[in-house]
Amino acid sequence: xxxxxxxxxxxxxxxxxxxxAITANSLRDxxxxxxxxxxxxxxxxxxxxxxxxxxxxxxxxxxxxxRERSSRPHRxxxxxxxxxxxxxxxxxxxxSAPDREAVLARFIGTVSPGEAETLRKLLGH
Amino acid sequence: xxxxxxxxxxxxxxxxxxxxAITANSLRDxxxxxxxxxxxxxxxxxxxxxxxxxxxxxxxxxxxxxRERSSRPHRxxxxxxxxxxxxxxxxxxxxSAPDREAVLARFIGTVSPGEAETLRKLLGH
DNA sequence: ATAGAACTTCTACAACAAGTAGAAAAGTAT
DNA sequence: ATACTTTTCTACTTGTTGTAGAAGTTCTAT
Numbered sequence: 001x002x003x004x005x006x007x008x009x010x011x012x013x014x015x016x017x018x019x020x021a022i023t024a025n026s027l028r029d030x031x032x033x034x035x036x037x038x039x040x041x042x043x044x045x046x047x048x049x050x051x052x053x054x055x056x057x058x059x060x061x062x063x064x065x066x067r068e069r070s071s072r073p074h075r076x077x078x079x080x081x082x083x084x085x086x087x088x089x090x091x092x093x094x095x096s097a098p099d100r101e102a103v104l105a106r107f108i109g110t111v112s113p114g115e116a117e118t119l120r121k122l123l124g125h
Numbered sequence: 126x127x128x129x130x131x132x133x134x135x136x137x138x139x140x141x142x143x144x145x146a147i148t149a150n151s152l153r154d155x156x157x158x159x160x161x162x163x164x165x166x167x168x169x170x171x172x173x174x175x176x177x178x179x180x181x182x183x184x185x186x187x188x189x190x191x192r193e194r195s196s197r198p199h200r201x202x203x204x205x206x207x208x209x210x211x212x213x214x215x216x217x218x219x220x221s222a223p224d225r226e227a228v229l230a231r232f233i234g235t236v237s238p239g240e241a242e243t244l245r246k247l248l249g250h
Numbered sequence: 251a252t253a254g255a256a257c258t259t260c261t262a263c264a265a266c267a268a269g270t271a272g273a274a275a276a277g278t279a280t
Numbered sequence: 281a282t283a284c285t286t287t288t289c290t291a292c293t294t295g296t297t298g299t300a301g302a303a304g305t306t307c308t309a310t
Contacts, residue, residue: 003128003267004268005267005269006269007268007269007270008268008269023286024286025286047269047270048270048271048272049271049286049287050270050272050288051269051270051271053286053287053288054268054269054270054271055268055269055270057287058267058268072277072278072285072286073285073286073287074286074287082224082228083224083228083230083231084231086218086219086220086222086224086231087228087231087232087235089218090215090218090219090228090232091232091235093211093214093215093218094211094215095211097207097211099207099208100240101240101243102208103208103211103212103215104236104240104244104247105208105243105247106208106209106211106212107212107215107216108244108247108248109247110212111229115225115226115229116248116249118229119229119233119244119248120245120248120249122229122230122233122234123233123241123244123245123248128296129297130296130298131297131298132297132298132299133297133298149257149258150256150257172300173299173300173301174257174258174300175258175259175299175300175301176298176299176300178257178259179259179298179299180297180298180299182258183296183297197256197257197306197307198256198257198258199257199258
């Protein structure tokens with residue numbers, strides 16, 4: 001399902017950081033501060049607003065973003081939190097295969113001790 | 126990184142089912158039995174072997190497949206097990222964000238009771 | 251050793267996703 | 281009404297994937 005491109009991802013990251021819905025113009029400004037590829041040598045021209053709007057439309061079509069059409073410069077917000085979205089993606093990757101448990105075993109083996117501790121608590125011993 | 130197309134995925138699934146390395150021809154045969162979209166009405170022409178070879182080359186480039194160039198019809202095998210691959214993908218999705226624990230919390234909330242039990246055991250006492 | 255078969259590599263094209271943005275249309279404010 | 285802002289439409293470019301023919305290479309059987 002939802003595999004995001006670099007710009008789409010950058011936009012989602014900004015939306016996730018913002019509790020309130022924000023406009024395409026604000027997003028463009030925020031994006032121009034946040035250099036895409038951490039390449040300090042080049043100061044690239046900021047994106048056109050239409051570019052941001054196109055991306056937002058696509059994200060809306062994908063169900064990741066919704067917009068307030070009521071407020072005049074439309075305002076956009078993420079539909080789900082980053083955590084929920086990531087967790088959903090992980091589930092999607094995990095899938096409904098018969099080897100789910102084996103996958104989980106491998107997965108668990110890689111989390112940090114601190115996280116393992118957290119998980120243990122969450123699972124309620 | 127590795128987002129696979131439908132055919133690439135189908136090929137990987139077959140390779141994962143096979144312990145031994147197999148040829149492109151065998152794969153083509155297996156693929157023609159396994160209908161891609163479960164659409165029983167249409168009996169589509171089997172793929173050309175070159176198609177399978179192209180896909181295998183791409184999977185090789187992605188590091189998911191390796192081939193025995195020694196045996197004459199080259200034989201292909203998956204580099205990692207499906208479980209390992211899936212677990213890696215999950216980790217990739219989880220990423221190195223600061224909200225990893227929050228994501229894990231959401232994630233854990235969705236696994237089945239049986240799986241939760243398994244996880245509990247895996248995490249130790 | 252050689253012709254034909256089998257196999258691999260090269261090249262190519264169509265379809266689609268994603269980055270990018272101008273042109274045109276629609277809404278707003280004075 | 282008119283100038284300005286915002287949104288939608290349309291479009292081009294690049295990269296990925298499905299698809300496979302053409303060309304090149306390597307066997308194999310005689």
